[in-house]
Amino acid sequence: MPQLTYLEAIRQGIWEEMERDPTVFCIGEDIGIYGGAFKVTDGFIDRFGPERVIDTPIAESAIVGAAFGASLTGMRPVAEFQFMDFLPCAFNQIVNMVAKAHYRWGAPAPLVIRGPSGGNVHGGPFHSQNPEMWFVHAPGLKVVCPASAYDAKGLIKASIRDNNPVIFFEHKYLYRRIKEEVPAEDYVVPLGKARLAREGRDLSVITYAAMVYVALEAAEILAKEGIQLEIIDLRTLSPLDREAIAQTVRKTNKVILLHEDVRTGGIAGEIAAIINEEAFDDLDGPIVRITAQDSPVPFSPPQEEYFLPKVSDVVREARRLHAY
Amino acid sequence: MPKKHQLSKDRLVWMFTQMVRIREFEEAVKRAFIEHPGVIRGHAHLGDGAEASIVGSLSTRNKTDLAMPSYRCHGYPIVLGTPLRKMMAEVFGRKDGLCKGFGGSMHLADPAHHFPGTSGIIGQSIAHATGAALTAQVKKTGQVVYCFFGDGASKQGAFFESVNMAAVWKLPIVYVLENNQYQAYTHFSLEDANAVAGDPLSKKAAAFSIPGVTVDGTDPVAVHKAVSKAADRARAGKGPSLVETKFYRLSAHGNVITVPPLPTQFPEHEAVAVYGNKKEFAQWKAKDPVVKFRSRLIKTRALTEANAKRIEDAARAEVKDAVEFALASPLPAPEEAVNYVYA
Numbered sequence: 299m300p301q302l303t304y305l306e307a308i309r310q311g312i313w314e315e316m317e318r319d320p321t322v323f324c325i326g327e328d329i330g331i332y333g334g335a336f337k338v339t340d341g342f343i344d345r346f347g348p349e350r351v352i353d354t355p356i357a358e359s360a361i362v363g364a365a366f367g368a369s370l371t372g373m374r375p376v377a378e379f380q381f382m383d384f385l386p387c388a389f390n391q392i393v394n395m396v397a398k399a400h401y402r403w404g405a406p407a408p409l410v411i412r413g414p415s416g417g418n419v420h421g422g423p424f425h426s427q428n429p430e431m432w433f434v435h436a437p438g439l440k441v442v443c444p445a446s447a448y449d450a451k452g453l454i455k456a457s458i459r460d461n462n463p464v465i466f467f468e469h470k471y472l473y474r475r476i477k478e479e480v481p482a483e484d485y486v487v488p489l490g491k492a493r494l495a496r497e498g499r500d501l502s503v504i505t506y507a508a509m510v511y512v513a514l515e516a517a518e519i520l521a522k523e524g525i526q527l528e529i530i531d532l533r534t535l536s537p538l539d540r541e542a543i544a545q546t547v548r549k550t551n552k553v554i555l556l557h558e559d560v561r562t563g564g565i566a567g568e569i570a571a572i573i574n575e576e577a578f579d580d581l582d583g584p585i586v587r588i589t590a591q592d593s594p595v596p597f598s599p600p601q602e603e604y605f606l607p608k609v610s611d612v613v614r615e616a617r618r619l620h621a622y
Numbered sequence: 623m624p625k626k627h628q629l630s631k632d633r634l635v636w637m638f639t640q641m642v643r644i645r646e647f648e649e650a651v652k653r654a655f656i657e658h659p660g661v662i663r664g665h666a667h668l669g670d671g672a673e674a675s676i677v678g679s680l681s682t683r684n685k686t687d688l689a690m691p692s693y694r695c696h697g698y699p700i701v702l703g704t705p706l707r708k709m710m711a712e713v714f715g716r717k718d719g720l721c722k723g724f725g726g727s728m729h730l731a732d733p734a735h736h737f738p739g740t741s742g743i744i745g746q747s748i749a750h751a752t753g754a755a756l757t758a759q760v761k762k763t764g765q766v767v768y769c770f771f772g773d774g775a776s777k778q779g780a781f782f783e784s785v786n787m788a789a790v791w792k793l794p795i796v797y798v799l800e801n802n803q804y805q806a807y808t809h810f811s812l813e814d815a816n817a818v819a820g821d822p823l824s825k826k827a828a829a830f831s832i833p834g835v836t837v838d839g840t841d842p843v844a845v846h847k848a849v850s851k852a853a854d855r856a857r858a859g860k861g862p863s864l865v866e867t868k869f870y871r872l873s874a875h876g877n878v879i880t881v882p883p884l885p886t887q888f889p890e891h892e893a894v895a896v897y898g899n900k901k902e903f904a905q906w907k908a909k910d911p912v913v914k915f916r917s918r919l920i921k922t923r924a925l926t927e928a929n930a931k932r933i934e935d936a937a938r939a940e941v942k943d944a945v946e947f948a949l950a951s952p953l954p955a956p957e958e959a960v961n962y963v964y965a
Contacts, residue, residue: 332807332896355777355813356744356805380806384743387778419881420663422726424742471881593960597664597726598715599882604956 299479304472307447307480308412309338311454312376314484316346319374322458323350325365326378326413335380336414336473358387362411366396366463369409374458379413382467383427396463397438406461412454414470416508416558417590417606421470422597428507428559428590433465434536434568440464440489441536445510447478449533452487460489469507476511489534492542498526501552501619504543504569506532509556509607516612525620535565543569544576551582552619556607561589583622586615629681629843634924637681637842638915639933641673644697645912646937647706648873650945651696651713651727652888655877658949659885661714662877665742666727669697671840671872674911675800677701678845679768679867682853686763688736690751691770693728695740698770702735706944716951723954724962745771745778748797752784755795755862766856767795768849773814773823774805782829785862789830792861796852799823799864800839802871803906807892824866832862839867840911870906 302310316322323346324339330353333340343351354361358379365375379385385392392411399407417426433439440462444450450468457464495510496517503513510531517527530546532539547553553573555566566587573585588607596602629637648670654662669676676697680689689698699709704720712719713727720732728742738754741747751769758765775781776799788795801823803810811817816825827834833855837848845867852863874895877886889895893903919925 327805328807330808331812332892335806353808353812356774357777357779359779387743419879421879422664422728422742424728425665425879470879473881475881591960593963596724596959597729598723598954598959599663600953600956601723601959604959 300482301477302447302451302480303474304447304450304468304476305336305338305474307451308454308468310480311451312339312458313342313345315455315458316350321372322374322376323352324376324378325352325354325361327354327356327380329353329378334378336470339378358384359391362388362391362396365409365411366391366399366407369407370399370405374408376410376412376458379411381425382413382415382429383424385411385429385432385465392433392439392465393436397436399438400462401438407463408461410454410457410464410466412466412468414473415467416469416471417595417602418471418508420597420599420602423594426595426602428557430465430467430535431559431563431565434565438463439536440534441467442489442534443467443469443507444533445469445472445495445507445531447476447480449487449493451480452485453489453533455484456486456489459486464489467507471508487533490537490539491533492539493531493533494528495531496527496529498528498550500526500550501554501616502528502530502546502550503554503556503612504530504532504546505556506535507558509558512607512609513556513612515609516616519609519613520616525616527616538568538572540572540576543572547573547577548580551580552622554586554588554612554615554619556588556612558590558606560592561587562592564589583619586619588612588615629846631924633681634919635929637677638919638925638930639937640677640701641842641912641915642934642937643706643940644673644676644700645670646941647696647700647709647944650710650941652873654945655886655888661949662727662886663715664726664728665693665876665879666713667694667876668873669694671802671870671911672697672800674842674915675798675839675845675867675869676770678842679770679796679798679849681842681846682850683766683768684764686736687766687768688738688754689768689770690738690747690754691740692744692747692772692775693740693742694772695728695730699730699732699735699737702732702737704732704735704737706940707947710944710948711951714948714951715953716948717954718947718951745775745780747771748775748778749780749784751795752788752793755788755793756791758794759791764857765794766853768798769795770798770800772805773799773801773803773810776823776826777805777813785830785832785864788862789832792859794856794859795862796849796856797862797864798849799866801866801868804871804875804892806875807896809897822866824864827864832864834864834866836866836868839869840909840914842911842915869911870909872907872910
């Protein structure tokens with residue numbers, strides 16, 4: 299099986315969908331001739347031509363609005379944002395127009411809005427955010443946050459084929475860091491299904507995106523102490539896999555919720571409520587949250603490190619919860 | 623009696639000095655990617671090539687007038703009097719920087735020097751500058767706001783919404799559309815409706831029934847003249863104007879954000895790296911505004927070769943000192959990261 303980076307997996311997924319379905323096209327800033335700010339669509343314009351790999355002005359609201367209009371009339375647009383921090387430039391289009399289209403008149407809006415999010419690259423407050431929850435809070439949208447290269451390809455393909463609007467968050471820290479075997483053939487990873495990233499008996503870490511690797515690293519350290527972490531990679535934040543969440547809590551009875559997004563209003567609070575509803579009697583300890591702090595993402599490297607959840611945080615909290 | 627807007631010899635030399643200071647600062651920032659790898663994180667966007675536009679515009683201001691540019695913001699505070707030490711320290715993300723190392727290259731601010739703030743997201747600051755002009759009007763401060771933004775930003779909704787409001791309310795603001803010919807990585811001829819039709823970008827002004835003019839943005843005197851007229855109009859309560867200064871960005875859009883530990887890098891200009899158009903780059907490099915203005919001042923005897931060299935040496939020394947200061951300044955304390963979320 300070929301080894302692909304997380305970025306190459308996304309690229310291959312979009313490429314294959316464009317080969318498969320002539321209604322799929324890419325639209326965004328600098329995606330054609332330049333090949334995209336992070337080079338996800340590098341070479342696409344040579345294969346598919348400028349009518350399917352469309353360079354736009356810097357006009358996010360119109361990019362999303364036009365993609366939406368195209369989706370209503372038989373196309374499947376994949377709109378790139380150079381940084382997902384710029385999604386708010388198109389917020390009204392996304393949360394009012396796109397998200398509520400099907401609810402308003404029953405029309406499917408099969409469009410994907412994709413781009414890089416996440417920190418640990420010292421990008422500062424406008425190039426490092428994890429803005430997924432703004433969209434999880436808008437019914438009608440699906441929100442996808444892959445962690446592995448395998449999932450990145452399978453989920454982007456599923457997102458393009460989905461008849462609902464999907465906001466697809468690519469973690470930029472993983473783009474070239476994660477490299478693994480990815481099948482060359484066609485496959486999809488269904489939206490709304492979590493993945494067991496590591497099996498363990500003692501306590502569960504429920505997480506997604508780059509934090510999956512933080513949890514995996516902590517699990518290695520804890521395993522040497524005889525503490526076996528189970529790690530659930532959510533893959534999709536909306537819809538959320540309630541059953542997978544309940545199931546792991548029923549198994550280990552102790553749970554840590556880990557995310558790179560800020561603490562207040564992060565998905566951890568929502569998952570805690572789901573555990574309360576689905577598996578309250580199975581808990582043998584308090585639900586623990588490990589998150590970024592309630593602040594913009596700091597620009598200064600040591601401050602960003604301070605702000606983000608770390609392996610040592612997971613190790614410390616896991617020991618504490620294990621002993622509870 | 624000198625004619626209105628006639629520039630004295632001293633003033634011309636002052637303009638040249640500011641242009642040289644900007645250029646030296648930007649070149650030092652660019653060199654830092656090689657000389658001090660990893661020191662600049664995030665995005666740094668340089669204004670080399672924009673010196674005539676920046677200095678020509680700001681040479682028309684009264685001393686309390688405000689300048690509000692986009693994220694490509696180093697040049698303006700240099701002219702306004704912000705100490706280069708504090709600027710470089712901020713670009714390096716250090717504690718002694720303008721924003722204590724919290725903002726970085728794209729988010730310089732220095733209200734004490736009439737530089738109220740910038741925005742790292744394209745086009746947004748056009749609206750902020752419009753609001754600052756509203757304050758000036760409401761409080762009758764007599765200030766004019768100089769709003770700088772790029773050709774790419776002029777396609778943002780914020781541009782159209784803001785200029786319309788300013789025209790309706792006759793706000794004291796000058797919109798300086800700095801057409802450096804590339805919207806990030808894409809040439810403006812591919813993304814601007816006026817350009818596609820063969821028109822200047824200043825034609826956008828017609829949509830708001832305000833004056834719009836395009837001027838050679840490599841010539842600080844030409845910029846000075848055009849912006850003077852616009853500033854006079856703003857000061858007289860007649861409302862905004864749009865001045866397109868057309869020049870050429872001499873460096874790439876910005877450095878590439880890399881995932882640590884890979885140091886950030888500064889790529890080649892898009893004309894060469896993306897479009898393979900070495901000729902275009904060479905043609906515009908030959909119109910380097912700093913070089914052109916220098917030889918013009920020497921030719922017209924406003925400046926001697928010795929004086930020009932003195933000015934350049936002084937700027938180089940000033941920037942060197944700024945780099946040393948910035949390198950010596952500590953990074954902000956990690957635990958202060960969450961200290962300034964609320965006022």
